Amino acid sequence: MDRDRASARLRVLLRHLSCRSAGTVIARHTSGVGSLASFHPQQFQYTRENNVLSLEQRKFYEENGFLVIKNLVSDADIQRFRNEFERICREEVKPFGLSVMRDVTIPKSEYVPSEKVVSKVQDFQEDEELFRYCTLPEILKYVECFTGPNIMAMHTMLINKPPDSGKKTSRHPLHQDLHYFPFRPSNSIVCAWTAMEDIDRNNGCLVVLPGTHKGPLKPHDYPQWEGGVNIMFHGIQDYDKNNGRVHLVMEKGDTVFFHPLLIHGSGRNKTQGFRKAISCHFADANCHYIDVEGTSQENIEKEVVSVAKKKYGFKEITLKDVWTFRGRVVKGQRINL
Ligand SMILES: O=C(O)CCC(=O)C(=O)O
Secondary structure (H helix, E strand, O other), X not given: OOHHHHHHHHHHHHHHHOOOOOOEXXXXXXXXXXXXXXXXXXXXXXXXXXXXXXXXXXXXXXXXXXXXXXXXXXXXXHHHHHHHHHHHHOOOXXXXXOEEXXXXXXXXXXXXXXXXXXXXXXXXXXXXXXXXXXXXXXXXXXXXXXXXOOEEEEEEEEXXXXXXXXXXXXXXXXXXXXXXXXXXXXXXXXXXXXXXXXXXXXXXXXXXXXXXXXXXXXXXXXXXXXXXXXXXXOEEOOOOOOOOOEEEOEOOOOEEEEOOOOOEEEOOOOOOOOXXXXXXXXXXXXXXXXXXXXXXXXXXXXXXXXXXXXXXXXXXXXXHHHHHXXXXXXXXXXXXX
């Protein structure tokens, strides 16, 4: 795509994403992209027919690899997730398997149990209160459009992006989530990411590179950032710098669904508040595990296995074991995963 077309498409995307009405935020097709009338359902690769998504929404996801649904999760549910997160930070509850992460700029010696030192909790599949997010009917209704009816919740996170210390470590480098996943096919995996408050460029919104879900999985590694990098924040070393970027400005409760090959990241939090979002990666229970040995995913496999060995005290554990433990069925049957 040449630069003019890329920037025209970006402008259209931005106009639609900034639309503030309740309902769905989707971009319309631009010149150079076929009209809806001439679109044939057999061309769909990334979405499934189930009468939830409109033709326009399906086409938007097919072309861009993400779809924002406005106002999907209620304030009451978000408040419950917030309360539970605070309880975890104060160490009032310790759900089995949960990882509590802190920003790289906070030394271990300064660790006091409080929301202010936790940048993320992940693997909350054993915390029934947070895990409710992954079972919300309004979320699963959309997830099914990408995974089909047998749904596994595979990876859960609540991200509490801290105010940046000045070292720019609150950024999340551009990456593809599939780098972390030893299961396929990628088109049967989707992330749901819900803003727990209004999120914009000031507090570090998601940034996505539309259309990159159509490309291959790229090699990832730690970026060479002067101020340090958070654990497991692998980034893509090489990507097309001319690919347009879209900053997803979202209101509390808005949810973006995106493909695991979509290149995305998030910016620095320039405010004094902690920017919160809750997310889950879902997969079709028919997905299968792959062996990542000899692939670009070997580096993350080594890291995850080594952390899991320490965390659970096992001498032998495989990447597949880690994911089998993380995964929980949320609709239909547990099949391969
Ligand atoms: O919430 C964010 O800042 C980015 C999260 C993200 O992209 C991830 O954890 O994969």
